[in-house]
Amino acid sequence: MTRLIEEVTSFFSGGDQLPWCSRGTIQVLTVQSVRRKFFSHEAKRESIIHLSRALVHSRQQVDVQRGIDMLKASLLKNSSPLEKRETIYLMAVGYYRRGDFPKSRILLDNCLEIEPDWRQALSLKKAIEDRITKDGVIGIRIIATAVGLIAGGIVAALARRN
Numbered sequence: 001m002t003r004l005i006e007e008v009t010s011f012f013s014g015g016d017q018l019p020w021c022s023r024g025t026i027q028v029l030t031v032q033s034v035r036r037k038f039f040s041h042e043a044k045r046e047s048i049i050h051l052s053r054a055l056v057h058s059r060q061q062v063d064v065q066r067g068i069d070m071l072k073a074s075l076l077k078n079s080s081p082l083e084k085r086e087t088i089y090l091m092a093v094g095y096y097r098r099g100d101f102p103k104s105r106i107l108l109d110n111c112l113e114i115e116p117d118w119r120q121a122l123s124l125k126k127a128i129e130d131r132i133t134k135d136g137v138i139g140i141r142i143i144a145t146a147v148g149l150i151a152g153g154i155v156a157a158l159a160r161r162n
Contacts, residue, residue, distance in 0.1 A: 045074070045077070048070060048074055049074070049086070049087075049090075051067075051070065052067045052070045052071045052074070052090055053067075053090055054067070055067025055070065055094075056068065056071070056090050056091070056093045056094035056097060057093065057097070058097075061097075061098065064094050064097045064098055065094075065098070067090070067094050068091055068094040068095065068098075071087050071090050071091045071094065072091065074087055075087050075088070075091075081114050084114065085111050085114040085115055085118070088107050088110050088111050088114075089107075089108070089111050089118075089120060089121055089124075091107050092104045092105075092107035092108045092111065092121070092124060093124065095107065096124060096127075096128060101128045101131060101132055104124070104128055105125060105128050105129075108121050108124060108125045108128070109125075112125070
């Protein structure tokens, strides 16, 4: 029974393979980030990336949005294509977690322009496309059920009348 519930939950939640990050980990990384602000520019940049990565993998929408905002700010400071690619990918993860699949897909396309064979980006893009397809099928089923119920109600009302 538990397995059935997990499968149904996985079906409706998307069942992606992206890791989640706990609040405790985010708090530790936040403290580390604050401590490193007095160190070199490189150490500060690295701690911001680690914290942003944890935030976009959080189950809390507030944390995910905070991670996206931090990544947007750091994107302006990135100079190397590798750093830019990683930042854009993490933003795509954040938008995926928020359910903004079109925005996430656009960002992944930007990542794939930088590195066309990047497996992480390709995997997330496939998960997004699968999710969009699944959401469309669920929507069609809901509409078909509603139409069936309405038609059944009309038929029942006509049958009672006669």
